[in-house]
Amino acid sequence: MELKKGIYKTYECQEENLYMMKGKLELTKHIHQNAIQKTRAYCCFDEHTVNNALNQLFKAALHIVIKYTDLGSSKLQLERCLRHLKNVDLVSV
Incomplete structure (x- = not known):
């Protein structure tokens, strides 16, 4: 990872x-x-800074994937990744 x-x-x-x-x-x-x-x-x-275009895109992708994930273990890992990116702005793709 x-x-x-x-x-x-x-x-x-x-x-x-x-x-x-x-x-x-x-x-x-x-x-x-x-x-x-x-x-x-x-x-x-x-x-x-961590608030750059690559991290903003990554955070937006995580939000999209977490919305369509039903598997609990995957959802936990995605939420853990989102916690690492808490200081990054969320942009719409």
Whole structure:
């Protein structure tokens, strides 16, 4: 089972106005966003996340398969897989 190796993770670029420096400072956006409020920093950083397209597709497929499964042991394993993907958004296919 692939989930025993670990959930597939990717790096996604995030841009946020934070109270601490994280990643690199986006100077032009920082000046526009924080001209008055000096306690924030507009940063661009990469975040290691499990919420990616592959895991979203996998979670959607699990929901479809679990709906049509009658075998109890299979249903238990599918639900166990879904628990591993609890932080992944559910998308419709």
